[in-house]
Amino acid sequence: MTTRVDKKPGTTKRMLWMIGGVLLLIALIVGIKVLLVMRMIHSMPQPAPSTVSTTTARERPWQPALSAVGTLRAANGADLAMDVAGLVTAVNLKSGQDVKQGQVLLQMRDGDDVAQLHQLEAAAQLSQLTFERARKQLAAQAISKADYDTAAADLKGKQAAVAQQKVVVAKKQLRAPFTGRAGIITTSPGDYLSAGAMVVTVQQLDPLLVDFYVPQSELGRLQVGQTVNLKLDAYAGRRFSGKLSAINPKVDLGTRNVQVEATVPNHDKALTPGMFAKVSVDVGHEQRQLTLPQAAIVYNPYGDTVYVVQPSKGKDDKGRPLPATVKQTFVTLGETRGDQVEIVKGIKAGTVVVTSGQIKLKNDAPIVIDNRVQPADSANPAPQEH
Template sequence: MPTRVDNKPSTTKRMLWMIGGVLLLIAVIAGIKVLLVMRMIHSMPQPAPATVSTTTVREQPWQPALNAVGTLRAAQGAELAMDASGLVTAVPLKSGQDVKQGQLLLQLRDGDEAAKLQQLQATARLSELTFERARKQLAAQAISQAEYDRAAAELKANQAAVAQQQVVVAKKQLRAPFAGRAGIITTSPGDYVSAGTTVVTLQQLDPLFVDFNVPQSELGRLQVGQPLHLSLDAYAGRQFDGKLTAISPKVDLGTRNVQVEASVPNHDKALSPGMFARLAVDVGQRQPRLTLPQAAIVYNPYGDTVYVVHPSKGKDAQGHPLPPTVQQTFVTVGETRGDQVAILKGITAGTEVVTSGQVKLKNDAPIKVDNRVQPADAAHPTPQEH
């Protein structure tokens, strides 16, 4: 007959039952919490679609160009100075005046030199008359050959003295060596000018040269005669056209750049030597290219991408159309011009891509398109004042 002690559960079984019950209770509580969290998540309002602007990829004519910066230089330019010292008696030049070649710009006192020139000219005239008389007498055999030679030598000597004195007188005058525009002149009559002191600057303004440097790797794309286009901050919206005139035969050992020269017509004298200019040299033939605003490209170390817009598909629980979504796509970009960039691979013409708001996007993210404000997309942008 079993005893009362034998009918009681063992201590081990009781512990197992207790542990099982605790685990079951924990599981029930955890399940309730999970259900509550899921219900809260489902009851939370869905995030609104990100607002972005978009544009359509289009094909445009594209002129390959080599971009550089350069400095304008006068075809002829000089700092004019006097060859001789003296007192200024006349300044017929005005600051900023356009002058012709040989025009008198400044006069020094030359009374003594001019008087001596007149004396030498009179002596030379007398020698000329004496020589003519000697020539006729020699023909009539009235004088010897020695007397004739002496008269001829005297004439040449006097003529040389006149020429020498004319040079001395000319040194008292400052004349324009070429046609151009004068700079600011501060010299006035009564001033004393020393030899070698710069009096005024003279610059030939039409045409102008522009000097710039290109990497040696671009030499194969350049040749004399290629057209180029200049833009300057001083003339927003205006383009100046020119052509390549010379390419240096030497590569700079320090920079590995090559100096290039171009000529730019300047009929209206709008450009000035020393101005900074941005330029684009036309290289190669014009060809069609897919273009996008540069703002549409997301530049990453692992590759450049764009967000392609996919139209909405289906409807939500309330029957409203779902918003469009985006998909990140890798692209290969080419040259840039102004605000535009050429797309070589990755997308086709007519594809709609995001142009702003990409920082808020990821794959399959819903979007709301608002194109009231568009990023810059000009091939030749100009500075704007706001």
């Protein structure tokens, strides 16, 4: 029994040495593997810096404005038609011609009406002579007051008939109701026109009015006399200016918008009624705001950000300067104007931010700056054809 008890501690000791050896071997293998992985990581080439363009955030003059879309219309415009039917004898108008107020544009056959007018005028002249004779005779008490009244009534009736016939004759002429420009006319002498048939349109082109709508929430910022700027697709490189002339005193119940009218000079007749225009109304005084190109903004559901450029710090193992890096920063945006956007909070003036190549970036990513090509950064961009 004593021999068995003496042998038991020796077996336990051997087992402990075996377990320790196995653990040491495992640790040695793991250490070797970690060392190999670390060497592989260090030997792997570093990712090349991303090429980006940058700009510097700076304060610029900023005119607060309300934007809308509007439609041009003539201050005076009418589609002219004849009151009566008849045969056209003369057309004193060419398509697109400028006309003066009262100018005869079209003449219908009116020989019978003019002849009847001359007959009525002759009767009125005779009645005038009779009335003058009756007035003198009444002064000499040669006729009664009743005869005088009869002569006076006859004169008024004849004069009224002449006036009525003049209206009939005038209806055979189409006159320009105001100074403007005529449209395309297709009527020719010899055509028969029905009453009410449209003959030609006349539009007063200077000045023009532009109608647009703004939300009722912006009504307090609008005042008659404010400057209104217009941009049209037909004149990409040109801006037209006018003045806000009227604000509708009633809000549309369906859209909760307010109709606004502006007057725009059109001395060279470049604008045409019915054209579509982008309208901008200057509201308030000019301010200075921190701006960036809209291309610099990374729009995300969780917030808008920009990549701020961090200067190079230190040198690598070979003594070369390390590349600059970027840091993603949240910003609060304000109004937009052309290619620019107002920065309310997040960065300060003088901050250098990335304007292109953001899709390849993350925090602390190295970059190489190449500013040979810059994104659009204009307050009043205009389309350019190449």
